[in-house]
Amino acid sequence: MDLDAFVAGMPKTELHVHLEGTLERDLLLRLAARNGVDVPIPEGGFTDLTSFLAQYYPAMRALVTEDDFFELAWAYLEKAASQHVVHAELFFDPQAHTGRGVPFPTVLGGYRRAILRAERELGVHADLILCFLRDLTAEHAMSTLMEALPFKAWIVGVGLDSDERGNPPAKFADVFARARAEGFQLTMHCDIDQPGSIEHIRSALLDIGVDRIDHGTNVVEDPALVAVLRERGVGLTCCPISNGFVTDDMKAQEIAALLRSGVKVTVASDDPAYFGGYVTENLLALAAAADLTRDELVQLQRNALEIAWLAPFRRDALL
Numbered sequence: 001m002d003l004d005a006f007v008a009g010m011p012k013t014e015l016h017v018h019l020e021g022t023l024e025r026d027l028l029l030r031l032a033a034r035n036g037v038d039v040p041i042p043e044g045g046f047t048d049l050t051s052f053l054a055q056y057y058p059a060m061r062a063l064v065t066e067d068d069f070f071e072l073a074w075a076y077l078e079k080a081a082s083q084h085v086v087h088a089e090l091f092f093d094p095q096a097h098t099g100r101g102v103p104f105p106t107v108l109g110g111y112r113r114a115i116l117r118a119e120r121e122l123g124v125h126a127d128l129i130l131c132f133l134r135d136l137t138a139e140h141a142m143s144t145l146m147e148a149l150p151f152k153a154w155i156v157g158v159g160l161d162s163d164e165r166g167n168p169p170a171k172f173a174d175v176f177a178r179a180r181a182e183g184f185q186l187t188m189h190c191d192i193d194q195p196g197s198i199e200h201i202r203s204a205l206l207d208i209g210v211d212r213i214d215h216g217t218n219v220v221e222d223p224a225l226v227a228v229l230r231e232r233g234v235g236l237t238c239c240p241i242s243n244g245f246v247t248d249d250m251k252a253q254e255i256a257a258l259l260r261s262g263v264k265v266t267v268a269s270d271d272p273a274y275f276g277g278y279v280t281e282n283l284l285a286l287a288a289a290a291d292l293t294r295d296e297l298v299q300l301q302r303n304a305l306e307i308a309w310l311a312p313f314r315r316d317a318l319l
């Protein structure tokens with residue numbers, strides 16, 4: 001069997017994909033027309049996080065009704081099923097919607113309906129991770145967390161995304177402490193080559209006590225922190241194709257080195273509609289760039305299941 005077929009056929013767990021980042025151009029155009037809203041069409045050509053985010057958030061204005069959020073998540077889940085994803089943990093950015101007048105339950109209700117249907121009809125299991133926008137205030141994040149509490153059963157964890165510059169993990173220490181006390185799992189983006197990357201990773205791990213880190217490959221610069229990841233079993237969700245857009249390369253060597261040193265590294269797609277690759281394409285891109293063996297590709301999937309926020313009975317069924 002050739003490598004493409006091997007990777008395509010592997011059962012997969014995807015732990016780092018933003019639902020709003022799965023908004024493909026066709027759906028964007030259809031929703032914008034249906035809602036009668038004027039939405040800037042993403043043109044691509046991003047070279048860093050800032051230029052990406054500047055196209056990413058305005059495009060979300062196409063999403064208005066509960067059906068819109070349902071259709072967005074459903075389209076992703078159909079694609080995931082076609083790539084043999086068996087479990088996915090899906091980031092969503094409620095503040096990007098509530099901030100323009102879309103009620104939190106509209107967003108969550110649409111996403112939840114798609115997840116329930118996908119489990120029944122596609123055999124894909126999925127959970128939601130609420131992501132706070134780190135360029136907004138900690139107070140805004142806290143009030144979003146309060147808004148989410150009645151829906152706790154539908155949300156497995158919380159994360160932190162958007163513009164990292166000047167927005168360190170410590171800014172959200174109280175929010176994450178409260179989220180932990182409420183029973184949520186914790187993750188945070190530590191985007192690559194940001195000012196203060198290493199300090200952000202250290203703080204996320206040692207001050208906040210996150211369960212996972214999204215991206216975080218700058219940790220290779222600090223062997224003591226790599227040891228902490230290994231000892232605590234804290235995994236990294238890496239997104240090679242995304243890295244190729246928002247940094248100077250895919251960081252394939254760094255990802256492979258961390259995998260080979262025993263860190264629970266896993267590969268995911270981040271914003272596939274913008275970066276042009278779902279999980280299979282990300283695995284193939286990394287395999288080609290870092291010469292991964294089939295055993296290493298299998299190890300990436302094993303890692304993903306191990307660090308997934310799954311009930312033990314589900315994990316056991318998938319392992």
Ligand code: ES4
Binds near residue numbers: 021191270271
């Ligand atoms: C993101 Cl690549 C990236 N970085 C930070 N926040 C994000 N949200 C969606 N994609």
Ligand code: ZN
Binds near residue numbers: 214
């Ligand atoms: Zn991300």
